[in-house]
Amino acid sequence: MAEGIAVAWALVGVATLALVYGFVNGYQNAATLVAPIVSTGVLRPASAVAWTSLLTAVGGVTYGLQVAWMLAFGLVQPGVSVFLLLIAALVGALIWLTFARVAHLPSSASHALMGGMIGATLAQGGTVEFWGALKVLAWVIVGPLLAFTLSVGLTIALAWSLRTVRPSRVDRWMRPGQLASCALTALGHGGNDAQKVVAVIWLAITSAGAAGVTGSQLPTWVPYAAAASLAVGCALGGIRLISRKGEKIARLRPADGWSAESAAGLTLAVACAAGAPVSSTHVIMAGVLGADAMRADRSLRRNIRGVILWAWAVTAPASGMLAALASVFWAGAR
Numbered sequence: 001m002a003e004g005i006a007v008a009w010a011l012v013g014v015a016t017l018a019l020v021y022g023f024v025n026g027y028q029n030a031a032t033l034v035a036p037i038v039s040t041g042v043l044r045p046a047s048a049v050a051w052t053s054l055l056t057a058v059g060g061v062t063y064g065l066q067v068a069w070m071l072a073f074g075l076v077q078p079g080v081s082v083f084l085l086l087i088a089a090l091v092g093a094l095i096w097l098t099f100a101r102v103a104h105l106p107s108s109a110s111h112a113l114m115g116g117m118i119g120a121t122l123a124q125g126g127t128v129e130f131w132g133a134l135k136v137l138a139w140v141i142v143g144p145l146l147a148f149t150l151s152v153g154l155t156i157a158l159a160w161s162l163r164t165v166r167p168s169r170v171d172r173w174m175r176p177g178q179l180a181s182c183a184l185t186a187l188g189h190g191g192n193d194a195q196k197v198v199a200v201i202w203l204a205i206t207s208a209g210a211a212g213v214t215g216s217q218l219p220t221w222v223p224y225a226a227a228a229s230l231a232v233g234c235a236l237g238g239i240r241l242i243s244r245k246g247e248k249i250a251r252l253r254p255a256d257g258w259s260a261e262s263a264a265g266l267t268l269a270v271a272c273a274a275g276a277p278v279s280s281t282h283v284i285m286a287g288v289l290g291a292d293a294m295r296a297d298r299s300l301r302r303n304i305r306g307v308i309l310w311a312w313a314v315t316a317p318a319s320g321m322l323a324a325l326a327s328v329f330w331a332g333a334r
Contacts, residue, residue: 007208010083014204017090019229022197024097025109026056026233032106032284033189034238036257037182042175048182049238053231055186056194060227063191065218066275070132071199072206074275076117079126082207084330086200088123089116092323096315108279111140112319113196119320123327135276143271143278144286150263151290158255167253174254181261185287188268189280190227196277197226252291260287 033056034048043051078085093112100107114136118128162170201222252260264280264287271278 007083010087011204011208014083014086014090015201015225017087017094018197018200018204019225021090021094021109021113021200022194022226022229023233024094025193025196026053026230026235027237028097028101028107028109028233029189029193029280030234030236030238032281033186033234034182036185036252036260036284036288037178039252040178040254040257042178042254042257043182045238049235051179051182052186052189052238053235055183056190056234057227057231059187059190060194060230061190061223063187063195063269063272065195065198065223067192067195067272067277068198068202068218070135070275071114071117071196071277072203074132075114075129075136076121076132077127077129078121078207079124081124082203084327085117085120085124085126086204088120088323088327088330089113090200091326092116092119092319092321095322096319100315106281106285107315108281110193110196110277110279110281111316113200114277115316115319116323118316119322119324120327122320123324139271139274139276139278140282143267143276144282146270147263147267147283147286148290148293150266151259151287152293154259154262155256155291158259162255171254174258178254178258178261181258181265184265185261185268185284188265188272189284190230191272192268192278193280194223194226194230195272197229198222201226252288256291260284260291263287263290 030049030052033052034043034045037043037048037051038045076085090113093109093116096112096116097107097109099105118133121128162173165173198218202218205219205222261284264284267283267287268278268280271283
């Protein structure tokens with residue numbers, strides 16, 4: 001009886017922390033999501049935040065569960081306790097994301113969670129699945145590279161096909177197109193990032209043996225709750241960071257914004273289908289980099305680019321170490 005109550009409270013704690021993580025993830029990613037469409041002037045910041053938040057929620061419940069399955073059952077084999085691992089991983093990720101927020105660093109919530117899971121697993125003597133870790137590491141490179149390459153290709157193809165059209169007319173033609181490309185990116189963001197919240201809760205529920213859940217079953221409320229936490233974070237987090245990640249990073253034309261967002265959205269859709277957890281921040285910014293690279297007047301500031309790359313590189317190791325410390329501390333306090 002007492003053990004069952006303890007497990008139930010642990011499950012509630014993990015689910016609550018996972019939803020907080022989803023909120024923070026959405027809050028942090030909101031500016032990156034709306035930056036291209038705001039910098040081109042197609043939508044005002046408030047409208048862009050509303051548009052992307054709505055479609056993030058839709059993507060969170062329509063893109064399947066392949067990413068969630070991979071993270072929950074294909075990345076780590078817990079050692080002492082699944083609940084301890086998940087709580088330590090979430091705490092490590094949230095501490096790092098809070099620090100990055102205070103320090104105005106564009107970190108990756110996805111890498112923070114995956115780094116936290118691996119760090120906590122190793123600290124408690126668990127096993128990191130070789131093929132799962134290899135897949136994650138491969139997509140750290142493949143995701144941004146694919147988005148960058150697609151963005152460059154789309155930018156070149158669009159410029160060539162419209163080379164005889166006046167720039168002002170091209171901008172007018174591409175404004176509706178960027179609404180669609182922004183929607184595609186937001187759907188992919190919801191589809192990939194909400195599944196990371198689902199993965200944490202799924203693993204916790206399966207470990208608890210609650211509600212008759214097995215590895216192939218999942219309560220319906222979990223994806224909806226995960227999508228809602230991500231979308232609410234996007235809705236509340238967009239406007240304050242736009243000036244840093246949008247207008248002051250790259251001033252894009254609608255055609256460039258369409259190329260960047262289409263490339264990011266397609267990449268995120270492919271990653272979801274492949275069951276590959278990727279950083280939406282990395283993928284979207286790689287799309288922006290690709291479009292910006294084709295311009296004669298490159299507007300992406302090199303110093304900001306360096307800060308972004310540095311923050312991305314340290315996110316997973318830092319979160320992993322924090323999660324490992326949390327895991328060791330709580331194991332010793334038991």
